[in-house]
Amino acid sequence: MTATLEHTNFTVADPKATAAWLEAVFGWKIRWEGTAMDSGYTVHIGTGSSYLALYTPPSASPSAERSYDVIGGLNHLGIVVDDLDAIEARVIDAGFTPKSHADYEPGRRFYFDDDNGIEFEVVSYT
CATH class of the missing domain: 3.10.180.10 (2,3-Dihydroxybiphenyl 1,2-Dioxygenase, domain 1)
Structure with missing residues (x-):
């Protein structure tokens, strides 16, 4: 199972x-x-x-700590999509700035930070 x-x-x-x-x-x-x-x-x-x-x-108050330096920190949330370019356009339309574009096995990806300081990785394996 x-x-x-x-x-x-x-x-x-x-x-x-x-x-x-x-x-x-x-x-x-x-x-x-x-x-x-x-x-x-x-x-x-x-x-x-x-x-x-x-x-x-x-x-609630925002954290001043960098998540990658905190045990148990949320470093990023990975979301798999079929059409990376279409989702990137929606991310921009939502007011966020894509960054760290990469294309390596097993897929193409970019990242963005939302208004809560949460980093999202958006990846496509197609």
């Missing part, structure tokens, strides 16, 4: 705003949203088999 990743949960400034650009860029759908632990708010967005849980507490 193989295990499958169902979801990842992380804190963002505004779950509804983050969900809106994830829907526009990747075509994902909101699966659930509502009140969460500690009087926070969560939006689950993704596909039928996996999703991101976007949580915000009543008050």
Whole structure:
């Protein structure tokens, strides 16, 4: 039996705003949203088999630490797409700046940081 990743949960400034650009860029759908632990708010967005849980507490502050230097830090989130160029155009339309373009086995990719400071890697294996 193989295990499958169902979801990842992380804190963002505004779950509804983050969900809106994830829907526009990747075509994902909101699966659930509502009140969460500690009087926070969560939006689950993704596909039928996996999703991101976007949580915000009543008050939060951005981290000044670089994730790659912190044990347990979220370094980046990798998203596989069929049409890398089309998704890059959507990323730009959403107001983000693609960076670190690379083309090496097993695929072509780029990265971008969202407005929460989360780095995304977008890769195509086609």
